[in-house]
Amino acid sequence: MILIILRILFVALMSGLGVTIINSPELMGQSAWTPPLVFASLIFFAVVVILVDIFIPRKKIDAITAVYFGLIVGLIISYMFSLALTPLFPTDKLKESPFLSALQPIVKLLISVVTCYITTSLLLQTRSDFRMILPYVEFKKDVRSSRPYVLDTSAVIDGRIVDILETGIFDSPLIIPRSVVSEIQNFAESSDKLRRARGRRGLDILNRLQNDPKVDLRVMDSDSPELLQYPEDSRLVILTKQLEGKLITSDYNLSKVAQVHGTQSLNLNDLSNALKQVFVPGEQLEVLLVKAGEEPQQGCGYLPDGTMVVVDNGRAEIGKLVRISVTSVLQTSAGRLVFGKMEKKAES
Numbered sequence: 001m002i003l004i005i006l007r008i009l010f011v012a013l014m015s016g017l018g019v020t021i022i023n024s025p026e027l028m029g030q031s032a033w034t035p036p037l038v039f040a041s042l043i044f045f046a047v048v049v050i051l052v053d054i055f056i057p058r059k060k061i062d063a064i065t066a067v068y069f070g071l072i073v074g075l076i077i078s079y080m081f082s083l084a085l086t087p088l089f090p091t092d093k094l095k096e097s098p099f100l101s102a103l104q105p106i107v108k109l110l111i112s113v114v115t116c117y118i119t120t121s122l123l124l125q126t127r128s129d130f131r132m133i134l135p136y137v138e139f140k141k142d143v144r145s146s147r148p149y150v151l152d153t154s155a156v157i158d159g160r161i162v163d164i165l166e167t168g169i170f171d172s173p174l175i176i177p178r179s180v181v182s183e184i185q186n187f188a189e190s191s192d193k194l195r196r197a198r199g200r201r202g203l204d205i206l207n208r209l210q211n212d213p214k215v216d217l218r219v220m221d222s223d224s225p226e227l228l229q230y231p232e233d234s235r236l237v238i239l240t241k242q243l244e245g246k247l248i249t250s251d252y253n254l255s256k257v258a259q260v261h262g263t264q265s266l267n268l269n270d271l272s273n274a275l276k277q278v279f280v281p282g283e284q285l286e287v288l289l290v291k292a293g294e295e296p297q298q299g300c301g302y303l304p305d306g307t308m309v310v311v312d313n314g315r316a317e318i319g320k321l322v323r324i325s326v327t328s329v330l331q332t333s334a335g336r337l338v339f340g341k342m343e344k345k346a347e348s
Contacts, residue, residue, distance in 0.1 A: 003124055007050050010117045014046035015039075017113065021106055049114065053121050070120030077119065078112040085111075148175045148218075148245040149266075152236055153183050157202040158250045160268055165215055173216040174209065177239060179232065181206070181219060237261045273331075276305050279338055283326045287311070289318045309338045317342065 018039035085107065149172055155161050156176070164170065184206070187199025209217045220239075230238060237258045240247045247258050247265040258265035279285070287301035287309045299314025299322075311317075311324050324340035331337075 003121065006117070006121060006124070007053075010050065010113070011043070011046050013113050014042050017106070017109060018042040049117065053118070070123045071116050074116030074119040075112065078108070078115040081111045081115070082108050148173045148243055150175045150177070150236065150240040150243065150245050150247050151180065152247065152249040152251065152254060153180050153187075153202070154251040154254070155248045155268060156180065156184060156205050157187070157198050158268055159201060159205055160250075160272065161248065162205060162208055164268075164271070165209070165212070168214070172245075173218055175218055175220050175243065175245065176206070177236060178219055178221050179235070183232075233257055234261070237263050240265075272306075273336060276307055276336055277303070279326045279329055281326055281328060284323060284343065285309075285326065285340075286321055286323050288321050289314050292318065303338075307336050307338055309340060312339075312341045314342050 021038050021042075022035040149170060151161065151174060165174075184199050184202040187195050188203055190196045190199060206217075209215050233254050234257065237247060237254070238261065240258070241261060241263045245264075247254070247263060248268065249255060249258075249265060250268040252267065252269070255265045255267045285303075287303065289299040289301045289311060291300050292298065292315050293300045293310050297313050297315050299311045299316075299318050301309045301311065303309060309324070311322065312327075314322060314324075323343045325343050326338060326340045328339045329336060330339065
């Protein structure tokens with residue numbers, strides 16, 4: 001809202017400047033098209049400046065501090081510009097030319113308005129960098145981590161990243177390379193039904209992340225000349241290393257490539273396994289047996305988090321909810337396996 005008001009005031013000031021120029025005596029004797037052309041040019045210039053400002057990435061800052069600090073800096077810069085332009089308006093020429101004499105204050109006013117607007121708008125959009133308090137000046141860096149998280153294609157298509165972000169444990173910006181977006185789009189346009197479904201799910205995940213106000217998602221170009229010589233996976237790892245960030249993926253091989261390059265990575269599968277419930281021998285739990293095991297008389301079921309449970313003498317109870325006692329837990333690269341023996345059938 002403050003930025004909108006600032007931009008409206010900027011356009012109003014430029015309009016007032018245009019009216020001042022039109023009413024100046026030097027333009028009275030000019031062509032009939034000169035006053036409206038000058039006024040339209042100033043308004044067009046103001047709109048262009050605002051459009052350029054809108055496309056600058058928005059950041060946050062304390063509004064009141066940004067206004068007065070931006071105005072001070074803008075006036076100082078405009079004064080320096082005025083000193084630099086003084087040789088263009090020598091005193092002898094000002095006396096000889098009424099037009100230059102009237103143009104000099106207009107140029108100085110135009111420079112002051114533009115520099116004040118740019119500095120104030122810039123500070124309004126950088127509130128996360130520092131805080132300023134009067135009468136004592138205090139600079140405070142943002143306590144949030146500045147190391148970004150870089151998403152690869154597998155992490156986006158996986159979908160679990162949305163649930164993880166909703167917990168609020170990630171407080172850094174998310175970076176998604178443009179090549180990853182293109183790859184997901186190619187998946188969505190594939191003739192293969194499974195690849196097309198995965199690509200469309202990835203695009204839905206990206207839309208959810210972009211529309212979430214709590215998520216700072218940025219799309220970055222990863223096709224710079226120095227990276228094009230590497231394969232896609234290595235290019236992603238090198239980009240993460242250049243940003244001093246962390247790579248988020250669910251691809252086991254990509255995690256190993258990141259380790260080779262000395263880049264920190266977070267595998268969503270490892271995170272999921274780490275958050276699964278821990279069981280100790282002798283602990284009792286209930287599980288629905290859904291299929292037979294590899295060994296005779298074994299039955300298998302699954303916990304709500306996907307952990308597989310193997311039950312001795314449970315093949316006859318397939319399709320039933322049974323109570324078991326945990327005998328051992330095995331951690332494998334594919335996940336966690338819980339072994340147990342059946343105590344008794346639980347109530348339906």
